[in-house]
Amino acid sequence: MITEILTRWQTNPTDWQHELRQAIREPIQLLQLLNLSPSELPQPLVLKPHFALRVPRSYIARMRKGDPTDPLLRQVLPIVAEQRQSPTFSLDPTGDKLAERVPGLLAKYSGRVLLMVTGACAIHCRYCFRQHYNYSTGSSLLAAIAFIRADSSISEVILSGGDPLTWTDNRLAELIHQLAQIPHLQRLRLHTRLPIVLPQRITHELLNQLTQTRLQPIIVVHANHANEIDESVGYSLQRLVAAGITVLNQSVLLRGVNADATALINLSEILFNYRVLPYYLHLLDRVQGATHFEIPKLAALELLAQMRIALPGYLVPRLVQEVAGMAYKQPIL
Numbered sequence: 376m377i378t379e380i381l382t383r384w385q386t387n388p389t390d391w392q393h394e395l396r397q398a399i400r401e402p403i404q405l406l407q408l409l410n411l412s413p414s415e416l417p418q419p420l421v422l423k424p425h426f427a428l429r430v431p432r433s434y435i436a437r438m439r440k441g442d443p444t445d446p447l448l449r450q451v452l453p454i455v456a457e458q459r460q461s462p463t464f465s466l467d468p469t470g471d472k473l474a475e476r477v478p479g480l481l482a483k484y485s486g487r488v489l490l491m492v493t494g495a496c497a498i499h500c501r502y503c504f505r506q507h508y509n510y511s512t513g514s515s516l517l518a519a520i521a522f523i524r525a526d527s528s529i530s531e532v533i534l535s536g537g538d539p540l541t542w543t544d545n546r547l548a549e550l551i552h553q554l555a556q557i558p559h560l561q562r563l564r565l566h567t568r569l570p571i572v573l574p575q576r577i578t579h580e581l582l583n584q585l586t587q588t589r590l591q592p593i594i595v596v597h598a599n600h601a602n603e604i605d606e607s608v609g610y611s612l613q614r615l616v617a618a619g620i621t622v623l624n625q626s627v628l629l630r631g632v633n634a635d636a637t638a639l640i641n642l643s644e645i646l647f648n649y650r651v652l653p654y655y656l657h658l659l660d661r662v663q664g665a666t667h668f669e670i671p672k673l674a675a676l677e678l679l680a681q682m683r684i685a686l687p688g689y690l691v692p693r694l695v696q697e698v699a700g701m702a703y704k705q706p707i708l
């Protein structure tokens with residue numbers, strides 16, 4: 376299986392772009408692929424949500440057929456619960472707008488800036504805290520690079536979005552080249568879900584770019600459940616690690632997906648099978664549309680205690696919450 380995948384990736388390095396275009400965008404079509412009818416769902420579907428459905432077929436292939444409660448399906452399927460409003464859930468829960476210095480560049484934490492290079496993602500996660508973000512100002516990379524060049528306290532640039540790996544290898548190469556010319560930058564970090572949802576994205580060319588720059592590369596992937604990590608995902612993660620890239624994972628604690636000690640323990644174990652370390656476990660950011668995913672703080676702490684009992688310390692992620700205006704992600708204690 377692995378050799379088959381390897382051969383295919385090597386013969387056609389742009390397979391991932393084809394997969395991206397073939398992503399499913401219709402809720403009914405997604406259900407059909409899973410042998411489900413809308414009446415079997417615990418809640419009615421939303422056929423035209425404000426944040427459109429998007430799921431790559433290879434991710435759908437990892438869902439259990441005929442199971443309306445599948446933890447991967449739950450992350451992507453628009454249901455009426457997301458129309459519930461709550462006064463404590465907002466359009467911009469993490470204060471992104473306040474932290475924006477030039478369009479697309481967020482400076483919240485000391486020494487690090489976050490560059491939102493695109494609004495595009497391969498998958499649309501229903502709980503995403505940037506689902507209402509207005510990305511129409513995208514074309515200001517020059518201003519962002521000038522900002523970074525002018526501030527010598529910045530040592531790390533985080534490419535985020537959206538998903539920076541929806542950019543082509545050529546486009547990324549150009550950006551990395553420009554960043555590497557800024558003398559005070561030491562590290563280049565990518566926050567991306569693509570190694571998990573579209574593992575073919577990890578092309579030979581991408582590995583070259585990330586390892587041949589003078590900047591030290593770090594990739595923070597985003598997996599929430601062990602079922603997301605099949606053999607081809609594992610293979611992609613392993614290739615990143617083998618190339619010398621530090622690979623970490625961040626997850627969001629989600630009701631109906633992974634709010635269960637066994638699920639979280641299995642996730643840490645399978646990540647480390649491929650040498651990926653759990654980094655953050657986030658409490659849900661209170662974004663409008665996601666009230667049904669929230670887990671109370673006390674329940675989250677209880678889950679973390681169970682992880683501590685079952686796992687070596689390095690496989691226990693840091694339980695954190697992003698609080699607008701604070702100098703670092705807040706540990707939950």
Ligand SMILES: *Cc1c(COP(=O)(O)O)cnc(C)c1O
Nearest residue numbers: 481483484487488489533697704
């Ligand atoms: C989370 C985040 C970072 C990175 O924080 P680390 O604690 O270094 O992982 C940087 N900028 C923004 C805006 C963030 O939300």
Ligand code: SF4
Nearest residue numbers: 496499500503537568
């Ligand atoms: S991949 Fe990340 S940025 Fe994109 S929708 Fe999912 S959580 Fe949001």
